[in-house]
Amino acid sequence: MRASIALLALLLTTNGARAEAAPDATPCPGSTDALGTTRILPVDAAVTPRVGRKHFPQTLALAPKEVVLTFDDGPAAGTTGQVLDALKRECVRASFFLLGRSALAYPELARRAVSEGHTVAHHTFSHPLLDRMPPGAAEAEIDRGFAAVDATLHGRSGRVPHTPFFRFPGFASSPVLLDRLERRGIVVFGADLWASDWDPMSPRQQLQLVVGRVEANRGGIVLFHDTKRQTAAILPAFLRFLKSGGYRVVHVVAASP
Secondary structure, eight states: OHHHHHHHHHHHHHOOOOOOOOTTSOOBTTBTTOOOOOEEEEEOTTTOSEEOTTTSSOOOOOOTTEEEEEEESOOOTTHHHHHHHHHHHTTOOOEEEEOHHHHHHOHHHHHHHHHTTOEEEEOOSSOOOGGGSOHHHHHHHHHHHHHHHHHHHHSOOOSSOSSOEEOOGGGOOOHHHHHHHHHTTOEEEOOSEEOOTTSOOOHHHHHHHHHHHHHHHTEEEEEEETTOHHHHHHHHHHHHHHHHTTOEEEEEEEOOO
């Protein structure tokens, strides 16, 4: 245990020793030992309408030690840029579940995420707990978020968003909303594990917590928030942990129609 904590401290302060690139890792210009993105996984609502074992019986078809990195609530000034910088250095692609109001406030960050190859998905307009609202009002809030993000990124919006992925704020879903989204062809994302970065803690505590959960789960869909300073601070070290531990990053995208 002490050795594990010492390794985490080393990663956090120095990013650790550089390991050699895995033979199946995506080449990363300017870095032969980057973590990279191993494969792309298309996700189709007709086959997989909802994923994440923290919330649903099923999850993505991931092999042991494969991870999908997801970030909620952004974009935000300062922290989202740091997160994107860390991912870019390691040639890692992730999924960002944006709030509509934040996409309108920081359109350049939303567009940067798309331009750097990340999946940009949806998280409502203003982050209410939807299970506490009438279904019609909740669906209108979801649609307002779809419209704000798609107008920012694509200059248009429709009933089915450009990327038909959605995550409920606080994971506060309801059967009626899940059914409506499934009928509309929208995949609902939960998570297999989370960083609990909504709780105050030091970067070192944060890193130790999420590393322990990834190791216990042997990978999976990981939930972070790119609005949190501690997450922005530990992400470079966390990515190096994945590399040194033989984990592989999977990038989820919407299946072609």
